[in-house]
Amino acid sequence: MGVTEQFKKDFNTFTWVLISVAIVLNIAVGQLVSLLKLPIFLDSIGTVLVGVLAGPWAGGIAGLLTNLIWGVISSPVAAAFAPVAMVIGIVAGLCAKFGMFKNWWTAILAGLIITVFNSVVAVPIRLYMFGGITGSGADFAMAYLLALGKDLFGSVVVTVFTANVIDKVATAVLVWGIIKGLPEKASARFPRLVRA
Amino acid sequence: MPLQTADLSLFIKGESCLHSVHPLSKLTYVLLTGVAVYCAPGGYLPAAILLGINLLLAAVSGILLQVWKFSWRTLLPLALFMIPIHGFLNPDNHTVLISFHGAGLYLEGLVFAGRVLLQLAAVLSISLIFVFTTHPADLITSLTQAGLSASFAYILGSPLLLLPAMRERAKTIQDAQRARGLGSDGGVIKRIRSMAPLISPLILGAFAEIEQRAIALELRGFNSARSKTSLRVVPDSATQRAVRKLMLLVCILLFIYKIVPYQYVSY
Numbered sequence: 249m250g251v252t253e254q255f256k257k258d259f260n261t262f263t264w265v266l267i268s269v270a271i272v273l274n275i276a277v278g279q280l281v282s283l284l285k286l287p288i289f290l291d292s293i294g295t296v297l298v299g300v301l302a303g304p305w306a307g308g309i310a311g312l313l314t315n316l317i318w319g320v321i322s323s324p325v326a327a328a329f330a331p332v333a334m335v336i337g338i339v340a341g342l343c344a345k346f347g348m349f350k351n352w353w354t355a356i357l358a359g360l361i362i363t364v365f366n367s368v369v370a371v372p373i374r375l376y377m378f379g380g381i382t383g384s385g386a387d388f389a390m391a392y393l394l395a396l397g398k399d400l401f402g403s404v405v406v407t408v409f410t411a412n413v414i415d416k417v418a419t420a421v422l423v424w425g426i427i428k429g430l431p432e433k434a435s436a437r438f439p440r441l442v443r444a
Numbered sequence: 445m446p447l448q449t450a451d452l453s454l455f456i457k458g459e460s461c462l463h464s465v466h467p468l469s470k471l472t473y474v475l476l477t478g479v480a481v482y483c484a485p486g487g488y489l490p491a492a493i494l495l496g497i498n499l500l501l502a503a504v505s506g507i508l509l510q511v512w513k514f515s516w517r518t519l520l521p522l523a524l525f526m527i528p529i530h531g532f533l534n535p536d537n538h539t540v541l542i543s544f545h546g547a548g549l550y551l552e553g554l555v556f557a558g559r560v561l562l563q564l565a566a567v568l569s570i571s572l573i574f575v576f577t578t579h580p581a582d583l584i585t586s587l588t589q590a591g592l593s594a595s596f597a598y599i600l601g602s603p604l605l606l607l608p609a610m611r612e613r614a615k616t617i618q619d620a621q622r623a624r625g626l627g628s629d630g631g632v633i634k635r636i637r638s639m640a641p642l643i644s645p646l647i648l649g650a651f652a653e654i655e656q657r658a659i660a661l662e663l664r665g666f667n668s669a670r671s672k673t674s675l676r677v678v679p680d681s682a683t684q685r686a687v688r689k690l691m692l693l694v695c696i697l698l699f700i701y702k703i704v705p706y707q708y709v710s711y
Binding site: 271276286321323390 | 454655657
């Protein structure tokens with residue numbers, strides 16, 4: 249199947265609505281999670297869900313637009329990290345293609361893979377645009393690593409990875425749980441779920 | 445598009461000249477600023493000049509105070525971490541400025557931190573000016589007029605309308621689970637376990653609605669290939685179109701200047 253055909257098949261009205269809802273979920277879910285006071289934001293759970301249910305293209309678009317819309321409604325800094333969110337959606341979609349959201353332990357693996365690609369894109373943005381600092385708690389880790397004598401690049405890589413790994417693994421496992429618990433009526437809508 | 449989108453976004457109602465500039469012209473200028481700050485020659489200079497221009501633009505359109513406040517809120521935490529971390533710990537540090545008890549404040553790190561903050565200030569200020577002076581609906585309309593598909597316009601615009609309802613629902617779930625004894629107290633394991641009961645009602649509830657929304661859209665001709673007419677008209681002019689093209693050209697040139705090794709350019 250050609251790319252355009254796959255694109256048309258993936259993007260029916262249902263998918264567009266799914267993307268729109270997922271963008272809102274990304275933004276709204278933080279409010280719920282903050283209650284638990286954990287270092288977890290789950291701000292890409294909608295993106296990963298779309299990637300798994302509707303493919304990498306849809307996932308990428310959901311991620312990209314989430315951050316751009318964030319830029320319009322709360323802080324332009326989020327828009328600078330839009331490419332990162334896009335990659336999360338694409339990689340989640342590809343992981344699902346290889347059936348990684350079928351078990352909880354492959355979902356953990358998928359979370360790790362997402363973190364790796366997330367870091368590959370986030371590190372240059374953080375390093376060149378922000379000098380490695382984003383004004384959050386993760387900056388203490390940066391300071392510690394630099395004090396240990398690591399170079400700037402290495403410190404940013406380690407900081408970005410550790411700051412994201414728990415969040416992305418939790419996201420992947422939750423997505424696995426959600427698609428497992430999806431009612432038949434909804435899951436029948438996604439031909440990709442048979443493989444995921 | 446209903447007016448409530450404006451309340452949710454950072455848009456500030458106004459009558460200034462920047463408010464009436466075509467959204468795509470402003471967006472191109474934001475892009476130009478970003479490219480110029482990171483690609484143009486002259487170290488500090490482009491960022492400093494552009495920041496000056498941006499502050500002037502903000503003052504002219506009467507939003508200087510808001511831009512100023514918002515910039516501080518974003519840049520101050522960054523600066524608080526940036527200046528000490530790079531001043532003391534930047535790996536390129538050589539020249540000691542002040543030294544006490546073995547720890548030294550270095551010139552190179554401070555210069556680096558200053559440059560990054562200046563660049564960020566330039567890009568942030570113009571992004572804020574764009575967001576403050578552009579109604580989201582105008583932006584979406586102008587994008588559709590420029591050839592963006594209606595489906596894309598839908599996923600750009602509809603989240604702004606869905607968000608208040610979703611936040612309301614998140615609040616309800618939060619209250620309901622709290623009433624059942626779910627809270628921030630208890631061990632880490634307990635809190636991790638209570639993540640699923642918080643998240644899944646929100647997501648499954650939202651999923652239940654997707655089908656209805658999709659059917660409602662299809663009934664209204666969402667899939668129709670014919671071009672839709674818009675109630676909203678965003679004024680544009682030949683001059684603005686020309687300026688946009690010019691700005692894009694400058695962006696491309698600056699980018700080429702940055703990525704092509706210097707010795708090939710100046711022979």
